[in-house]
Amino acid sequence: MNSLYVLPFWVEVLTAVLLVLSSLFALVGAVGLLGMKDFFQRMHPPALASTLGAWCVALASIVYFSAMKEAPVLHAWLIPILLAITVPVTTLLLARTGLFRKRMAGDGDVPPEVSEGGREGK
Amino acid sequence: MSPLLAHAILLSLSVFTVAMVLTLIRLFKGPSAQDRVLALDYLYILAMLMMLVLGIRYASDTYFEAALLIALFGFVGSFALAKFLLRGEVIE
Amino acid sequence: MKRLLPAPLLSLALWALWLLLNLSLSVGNLLLGALLGFLAPIMFAPLRPLPARIRKPGVAFTLFWVVGRDVITSNLQVAWGVLRARQKPPRSAFIKVPLDLHDAHGLAALSMICTVVPGTVWSELALDRSVLLLHVFDLDNEAQFIEHFKTTYERPLMEIFQ
Numbered sequence: 001m002n003s004l005y006v007l008p009f010w011v012e013v014l015t016a017v018l019l020v021l022s023s024l025f026a027l028v029g030a031v032g033l034l035g036m037k038d039f040f041q042r043m044h045p046p047a048l049a050s051t052l053g054a055w056c057v058a059l060a061s062i063v064y065f066s067a068m069k070e071a072p073v074l075h076a077w078l079i080p081i082l083l084a085i086t087v088p089v090t091t092l093l094l095a096r097t098g099l100f101r102k103r104m105a106g107d108g109d110v111p112p113e114v115s116e117g118g119r120e121g122k
Numbered sequence: 123m124s125p126l127l128a129h130a131i132l133l134s135l136s137v138f139t140v141a142m143v144l145t146l147i148r149l150f151k152g153p154s155a156q157d158r159v160l161a162l163d164y165l166y167i168l169a170m171l172m173m174l175v176l177g178i179r180y181a182s183d184t185y186f187e188a189a190l191l192i193a194l195f196g197f198v199g200s201f202a203l204a205k206f207l208l209r210g211e212v213i214e
Numbered sequence: 215m216k217r218l219l220p221a222p223l224l225s226l227a228l229w230a231l232w233l234l235l236n237l238s239l240s241v242g243n244l245l246l247g248a249l250l251g252f253l254a255p256i257m258f259a260p261l262r263p264l265p266a267r268i269r270k271p272g273v274a275f276t277l278f279w280v281v282g283r284d285v286i287t288s289n290l291q292v293a294w295g296v297l298r299a300r301q302k303p304p305r306s307a308f309i310k311v312p313l314d315l316h317d318a319h320g321l322a323a324l325s326m327i328c329t330v331v332p333g334t335v336w337s338e339l340a341l342d343r344s345v346l347l348l349h350v351f352d353l354d355n356e357a358q359f360i361e362h363f364k365t366t367y368e369r370p371l372m373e374i375f376q
Contacts, residue, residue: 009124016130019175023134023141025293026168030141032296033164034148039157040335041306042148044351045296046164047332049141052289054167057174061186064178075235076186079174079193083167086197088329088336090163093204095337095349098156100208 011067015060022056025049039098043091050087054080123181131179138172159203166196218252220259223268225251270373277370281327284366288333295352304352308337311346311360315368320375327367334363 025048032045061076142165149161170192177185202212219225232247233239268274295304315321321343328336328348338347353359 007124012124012127015178016127019134019178020130020137022171023137023175025289026171027137027141027144028293028296029164030144030148030168032292032299033161034144034151035296035299037303038306039154039160040308040337040349041304041351042157042160043335043349044292044332046160046167047329047335048289048292048296049164049171050167051285051330051332053171057171061174061178065181068181073237075237076174078231078235079170079186079189082190082193084326084330086193088326090197090200090204091329092325092336093201093208094156094160094163095335097159097204097208098154099337101154101156 007064007067011063015064018056018060018063022053022060025053025056029053039102040095043095043098047087047091050083051080054083131175134175135172138168138175142168155207156204159200159207162203163196163200166192166200170196219255221255221262224255227251228254268374273370273373277367277374280366280370281330284331288331292332292351305354306349306351307353307356309348309350309353309356309360311348311363313344313346313368314364315372315376316343317375320371323375324367324371 029045029047029049032048033042036042036045058076058079062072062074065073065076145161145164145168149158149165152158152161170189173185173189173192177183177189206212229247229251232250233243236243313321315324321339325336328334333351335349336346337349340346348363350359
């Protein structure tokens with residue numbers, strides 16, 4: 001490990017706190033994914049990890065590398081932006097898939113199609 | 123790198139690993155295919171977060187680019203699987 | 215000029231993004247970023263069927279901060295709901311929200327806001343875009359939730375895009 005860099009103590013404390021916090025959010029997301037009873041309920045906890053968890057890690061990365069290079073290093077900011085663009089697409093498509101498959105299986109839990117006269121999936 | 127940060131990184135990596143194991147249990151258990159796709163997508167996101175933590179540990183910029191790649195591949199993989207489950211084929 | 219720069223804001227954003235990624239203001243990077251910002255909208259022009267029109271950037275700015283604050287609060291609420299799931303199972307339900315926003319870009323922005331705020335998952339949109347099916351993680355009052363959803367997110371988006 002690199003021992004050439006001696007960073008101010010508050011930077012290390014902040015980075016440490018943010019990293020542990022994000023891993024705790026990811027753990028709560030995994031516990032929720034495992035413990036929920038219904039597919040649609042299971043979709044919510046992972047979104048928690050990919051927003052707050054990713055924000056905390058990106059912030060820790062920005063703080064640490066900026067302190068190391070003594071100039072703002074902002075490229076870790078790209079990760080939450082990329083996640084904010086790609087995660088909605090996957091979530092929407094998975095929700096549609098869940099609805100479609102449950103309707104095809106004749107499961108009564110999900111509401112019927114919303115559009116009048118429309119065909120759900122060809 | 124002070125011992126506080128080194129221990130915190132070790133702790134956060136261990137907690138991420140525990141989260142990955144729980145997601146694996148859901149991957150094996152999930153009664154339907156879309157549950158498994160959800161678990162796989164979440165595994166990709168956890169791997170990406172672990173890459174960023176490793177980037178802080180080794181103080182290198184390469185891990186950030188690896189994390190970007192993992193995010194992109196995870197997105198494309200989950201999207202293709204979900205589209206396949208919805209339509210029966212990926213590209214019509 | 216419209217043919218050369220079909221989306222000037224997008225070109226500017228791409229240029230800024232290139233400089234941010236490479237973290238340098240050298241002439242080579244400036245030129246390369248300008249080239250990227252110039253070429254990308256032209257090459258992707260066949261994929262954009264409708265031009266996006268943004269009015270009232272001030273409303274967009276406040277909406278950005280409101281969404282940021284809501285992300286944090288509802289993340290903590292979902293985390294709390296997950297941890298309390300053994301004693302008090304969350305009451306999830308599907309809700310139908312009647313929509314007034316019909317613009318495609320506004321709906322895309324609404325779906326992004328909906329997903330980035332955990333606790334709501336956008337499930338289905340009617341073919342004539344009049345009704346939206348949402349799945350909510352923990353619901354106590356349906357009418358109040360619909361009211362909150364429409365005033366906080368849909369009305370600013372209607373002002374921005376329509």
